[in-house]
Amino acid sequence: MKLLNIFKILLIGLLIIAIVVFVAEHMYDVNVYFFTYTFKVPLFVLLLTFGFIGFIIPTLIFSWRERKLSSKLSNIFTISKAIFFSKYQKPKVNLDAIKDVKPLYFIFSNLLKQTPIYEDDIYSNFEKAKSLRYENPQEAIKNLDSLEEKYMALQLKRNILFDIKDYKGSYEAQQEVLKNTPRSEKPFQKDVLNTLKSLNAHSIEDKTKLLNELEDAFDDTKNELTAFLYVSELLAQEKTKDASKVVDNIVQANLQDKLMLVGCSNPEKAVYLMSTSIEKSVLKDVLGVFYIHIGAPQKIKMLSEASTGSEIVDFLLKAYQDQSQKDGFNLVFKSLKLWKCKECGETFKDYSPKCSCDSWFTFEPYIGL
Numbered sequence: 001m002k003l004l005n006i007f008k009i010l011l012i013g014l015l016i017i018a019i020v021v022f023v024a025e026h027m028y029d030v031n032v033y034f035f036t037y038t039f040k041v042p043l044f045v046l047l048l049t050f051g052f053i054g055f056i057i058p059t060l061i062f063s064w065r066e067r068k069l070s071s072k073l074s075n076i077f078t079i080s081k082a083i084f085f086s087k088y089q090k091p092k093v094n095l096d097a098i099k100d101v102k103p104l105y106f107i108f109s110n111l112l113k114q115t116p117i118y119e120d121d122i123y124s125n126f127e128k129a130k131s132l133r134y135e136n137p138q139e140a141i142k143n144l145d146s147l148e149e150k151y152m153a154l155q156l157k158r159n160i161l162f163d164i165k166d167y168k169g170s171y172e173a174q175q176e177v178l179k180n181t182p183r184s185e186k187p188f189q190k191d192v193l194n195t196l197k198s199l200n201a202h203s204i205e206d207k208t209k210l211l212n213e214l215e216d217a218f219d220d221t222k223n224e225l226t227a228f229l230y231v232s233e234l235l236a237q238e239k240t241k242d243a244s245k246v247v248d249n250i251v252q253a254n255l256q257d258k259l260m261l262v263g264c265s266n267p268e269k270a271v272y273l274m275s276t277s278i279e280k281s282v283l284k285d286v287l288g289v290f291y292i293h294i295g296a297p298q299k300i301k302m303l304s305e306a307s308t309g310s311e312i313v314d315f316l317l318k319a320y321q322d323q324s325q326k327d328g329f330n331l332v333f334k335s336l337k338l339w340k341c342k343e344c345g346e347t348f349k350d351y352s353p354k355c356s357c358d359s360w361f362t363f364e365p366y367i368g369l
């Protein structure tokens, strides 16, 4: 054990002794005025009462409302214990568990700086799964299944299964995630669940059942992926009127723009979108990019004469018709990005419900290079 750590623990011990001495020195009664009454109360009773009202009651209320916080408090206790006994036993703690309690995280991580990471440590197993994610997803999942700390492991497992297009497995993992989710995050996690459900439902043979599943998923989530799946399935089943109605009734911010841009990643389905009245309400820039993606020369001509306002889109529309600018067109079109993650700021060409930074439904329309 480092000399510095001994000093740190001695300092904490001295602080505790100072508090105890202070209380012992002030054991006399004090007068408490309550309206017209006066009470004589021992000082330590007063201190305990304030401690109870100020700390223990709010803690009980919060931990009753948020299981996550109560587990944080118990983690703080475990970590404190680990530090206290680190003289006899090397601490084996997952500091990540208290990361949200920032000042304490800072103090504990400093105290534990020299802690070696053990091979069988929960934290290092999770890290191992993370590093195996792309090269060996099956092995990564096996690692995650062996972990005791379930919540983070289940989230990562869901994402890995999503990556390998095992939507059924991903859906089941998400159901487990939902069981362990604190109440405040539940609506968002339900959103993820419903989208996975609709992706899963997409392989259903029974057409009517598939449509009903997608309608339910869209009603629940109102997000762009379920909207797109629902509208494109309606169109595929030649229910154009219903599709138009759904598109017209979409009132969520940007959702029609998003639908149109999602169509760019899936041109064969996107053509169907043309038969709805979506063109009327989307942004001109988005429309321009969409026409270029599906190659609709007449529409491109009309738009390029009207000009859209975006430098890149204006260039693309004009260069598309001008043979001499073919190279420039190809270069710009190839590097065109249509989405930006509002969490990490990364830009992408194709739509995905999940960003590479692991956040869900964070893609916003963005036209740039």
Ligand SMILES: [Zn+2]
Pocket (backbone or CB within 6 Å): 341, 342, 343, 344, 345, 346, 355, 356, 357, 358, 359, 362
């Ligand atoms: Zn991101």
